[in-house]
Amino acid sequence: MPHPIRVFALALALAATPACAAFEAPRLENPVAAARSVDQRAYALLHAYGAIVEEARDVVADPESPLALKRALGQAERAATPAAETLQIAVVAYVRARSDFDAAAHADQSAIARAGAALTAATRHLGEALTAAERPVGELEALVQAARR
């Protein structure tokens, strides 16, 4: 046997292959899919994004992670965070509009109509911000998932 170490390494790799193939990464839940209203969707997406960025931070802080991966995560985070910030602004406006609408319940008809129109507009803006944030957040999540495989 001219190369015993290579033969052993190959044998070990072959022996470990079925175990590696059988391994299944834990399935990641999609919290947004469980939501039924626009505010619940926004809440789910913000918390999910927070969790994804927390994990991305752990990958970046790990000295064993390749620098190219850290830079790719940085690029994805720079793309996703502005969308998340726009979503935050839309969420704050929506919560304020909903509160104003609730407060106008005992006011006159014109005040209720104004508050209703403002809430409709805030809901539409929140829906648009959600749609805009889903893609970059999904891209960062995919990168974090790929990093741990």
Next chain:
Amino acid sequence: MQQIIVQVQMLLVALSGLLPLVREEHRGRAGEILAFAGAVLKASGALAANASDLARKLTDVRAEVESMAESGRPVTAEEMEGAIARVRAASAAFRAALEIAEGAAP
């Protein structure tokens, strides 16, 4: 996954114990190979731990949102503020960690 990694790490430790049996001219190389395999396992172990941590966090968020959806309860302003604060803190920590990593890069 963590269990498999621990078992392989133990196997590597056991193999390291057999290094004196390897011919002297190959011993250094064999040691390097075992050290490299150990480093790879350590990295994959850390990433696997992150994976299960992310899965747990997302499961927790989903359970909370499912509960809200089932009861038809709207998200309160305080809950929204909590979610926003989490994103801000995570984003700031991520950027700080990335800056340190870039600073340490050769």
